[in-house]
Amino acid sequence: MKLRAPQPGWTAKADVIVIGSGVAGLTTALQIRAHDLSVLLVTKSLIDAGSTKWAQGGIAAALGPGDSPEDHERDTLVAGAGLCDDEAVHVLVTEGPEAVRKLIARGAKFDRSETGEIALTREGGHLRNRILHAGGDATGAEVSRALLTAVNDDPGIEVVENALVIDALKNKDGVVCGVTLHVIGEGSRDGVGRAIARAVVVATGGLGQVYSQTTNPSVSTGDGVALALRAGAEVADVEFIQFHPTVLWIGGSSRGQQPLISEAVRGEGAILRNQKVKPS
């Protein structure tokens, strides 16, 4: 016998539903608003709970003097050792500088040098200084803060927190026209509901939590990818999961999100050792 969810107790409508409130979901919501369409932004925990606020070291973009998207592309392809999606790399390096300028226009404050220029540092694989950062190693928290402020200031975006999206809904032609979701906790909506829209954007982040140890936060469980698969979407490259090489060892029995030792530490020249060094 199939276990069935209860009938939806409420219905919401918008032009576009965005699932997820990390940098991808928040940026998409703001971009959609630039076309004067209404947005329903749903997120399964608190609005700042994804990986975005945990990002530390910074953002790579060809912004420094003498740097270029071509140089950034070359470094990325070399570091990718033949595994890169060339088109994705091209988009990343050519659109990156403009995306950073947009973040600044939306209120993100990156660290500056004494002369007022954006301070750029270097990280693994880059032959130039092209990593911008905020608050030292609080880059993600600053990006998240700026985007959340912009989203909260926009009356055309309805945000529903604690809203776990369960499945996509399809119309009679088999086209996705919304989602079912379960709101657990206090908020503007409650219980099982449905949301209807012309388009649904899945911006649900990574899935590091399927492993017993990860640097990803508890919401990174991959259920967004799973619901897309159930709806018939093609997914690609799910085998690429980031495991940071520098994680603070807090004991072999520790499970779930582990503390990252910032990538900036390596970028600034720290050397990785695979053995304990006796104190002198």
Ligand SMILES: Cc1cc2nc3c(=O)[nH]c(=O)nc-3n(C[C@H](O)[C@H](O)[C@H](O)COP(=O)(O)OP(=O)(O)OC[C@H]3O[C@@H](n4cnc5c(N)ncnc54)[C@H](O)[C@@H]3O)c2cc1C
């Ligand atoms: C510790 C750490 C350090 C990092 N450092 C850097 C760095 O220095 N530089 C860098 O470029 N990148 C870094 N990253 C990677 C970067 O943070 C991520 O690539 C980026 O934040 C992903 O953004 P996102 O919007 O795709 O996902 P997320 O920010 O994870 O957002 C996903 C959202 O989807 C929601 N969600 C998931 N499933 C559902 C569901 N079923 N229903 C409703 N909502 C759902 C989540 O609650 C969340 O709001 C780091 C990541 C970690 C974990």
